[in-house]
Amino acid sequence: MPHLSTLTLSHFRSWRRAQLPFDGRIVAIHGANGAGKTNLIEAISLLSPGRGLRRGSAEEFARRPEALGWKIAAELDSGQELETSAEPGASRAVRIGGKAAPQVALASELRMLWLVPSMDRLFIEGAEGRRRFLDRAAMSFEPAHAEATLAYDKAMRERNRLLKDMVRDAHWYEALEGQMAAAGARIQAGRARTISALMAAQNAAETAFPAATLSLIHPEAGPQGSDEGLRRLFAEGRRRDMAAGRTLDGPHRADLAAIWAEKAMPAADCSTGEQKALLISLILANARALAADGPAPLLLLDEVAAHLDAARRAALYDEIHALGAQAFLTGTGPELFDELGERALRLQITEEEGESHAHRH
Numbered sequence: 001m002p003h004l005s006t007l008t009l010s011h012f013r014s015w016r017r018a019q020l021p022f023d024g025r026i027v028a029i030h031g032a033n034g035a036g037k038t039n040l041i042e043a044i045s046l047l048s049p050g051r052g053l054r055r056g057s058a059e060e061f062a063r064r065p066e067a068l069g070w071k072i073a074a075e076l077d078s079g080q081e082l083e084t085s086a087e088p089g090a091s092r093a094v095r096i097g098g099k100a101a102p103q104v105a106l107a108s109e110l111r112m113l114w115l116v117p118s119m120d121r122l123f124i125e126g127a128e129g130r131r132r133f134l135d136r137a138a139m140s141f142e143p144a145h146a147e148a149t150l151a152y153d154k155a156m157r158e159r160n161r162l163l164k165d166m167v168r169d170a171h172w173y174e175a176l177e178g179q180m181a182a183a184g185a186r187i188q189a190g191r192a193r194t195i196s197a198l199m200a201a202q203n204a205a206e207t208a209f210p211a212a213t214l215s216l217i218h219p220e221a222g223p224q225g226s227d228e229g230l231r232r233l234f235a236e237g238r239r240r241d242m243a244a245g246r247t248l249d250g251p252h253r254a255d256l257a258a259i260w261a262e263k264a265m266p267a268a269d270c271s272t273g274e275q276k277a278l279l280i281s282l283i284l285a286n287a288r289a290l291a292a293d294g295p296a297p298l299l300l301l302d303e304v305a306a307h308l309d310a311a312r313r314a315a316l317y318d319e320i321h322a323l324g325a326q327a328f329l330t331g332t333g334p335e336l337f338d339e340l341g342e343r344a345l346r347l348q349i350t351e352e353e354g355e356s357h358a359h360r361h
């Protein structure tokens with residue numbers, strides 16, 4: 001399975017400089033609050049396209065107070081080298097094998113899934129987070145999903161500008177709506193395939209985690225799936241959209257509905273611990289589905305262990321180990337990782353005078 005064999009951090013958040021070797025085993029990271037554990041796995045998350053697991057900006061990542069340029073470099077077991085960095089005031093750049101590359105190209109090098117504490121409220125908060133969660137899963141299966149969402153958003157922003165400027169001329173809209181419909185239909189198809197793949201992977205597995213029944217829903221009924229249907233939806237919505245000054249309906253309003261299958265309970269009504277178990281279940285299902293026809297993804301699981309009782313924790317570790325995935329797990333105390341035994345490499349993170357350090361033991 002592909003894994004990181006070395007990670008080098010330079011001036012990234014609380015990390016001034018570090019070079020960390022890994023061996024493909026699970027990495028159990030412990031340390032006090034604020035030591036820099038999340039910063040470490042956030043750095044790894046930036047080896048995939050996007051803004052990382054905390055959705056930060058290139059500027060925020062720069063180590064304060066110096067605010068020099070930052071850099072993250074990794075060597076994979078295949079020998080491939082990935083690097084991402086940003087100079088002060090510039091956006092982040094990517095190099096693959098020493099050559100400048102677009103950010104989206106990272107998705108073809110490494111597949112990565114993560115679970116972070118801010119996702120604990122995923123089922124309770126607005127649709128945007130769930131949509132992003134689903135789209136990230138879709139991208140993990142098909143990197144081209146990212147391009148479709150970028151194309152859709154770009155055309156929609158231009159359409160919204162016309163709407164705000166009260167442009168009435170239909171032909172200005174037709175080209176943009178055509179682009180939105182084509183990209184939107186691809187997005188919706190990718191989402192539908194992802195939902196089927198996740199549910200199939202949950203149902204096929206022997207797992208300690210609950211299965212969720214998933215569906216794609218929309219705030220309004222309308223043709224949301226096909227190129228032609230979407231074209232009609234946008235054309236018919238023009239007058240109403242103009243009054244609102246933006247595109248009111250379309251794939252950008254879709255939502256992921258989740259139900260705890262066995263209890264027929266909507267996820268939002270499940271307990272905090274149950275919601276966490278559902279999320280873990282979805283991430284594991286995603287990882288299993290990926291591993292079924294390709295390499296297992298990297299897993300970044302921030303403070304997941306602390307929320308689970310000992311039996312569920314042991315089950316999680318067994319399932320990750322069975323996947324063969326290189327997983328990075330964080331927690332405040334080393335005892336949270338006892339059940340992993342020899343299956344994990346252990347890193348303690350400490351912080352001194354605002355600088356994080358890693359100690360292997």
Ligand SMILES: Nc1ncnc2c1ncn2[C@@H]1O[C@H](COP(=O)(O)OP(=O)(O)OP(=O)(O)O)[C@@H](O)[C@H]1O
Binds near residue numbers: 033037
């Ligand atoms: N740009 C930055 N420059 C320097 N330090 C930073 C920067 N951004 C965040 N920090 C510091 O990093 C620390 C937070 O690190 P991190 O979020 O990794 O903690 P953690 O070990 O995961 O802790 P917890 O267990 O509380 O989640 C804070 O002390 C914060 O001040």
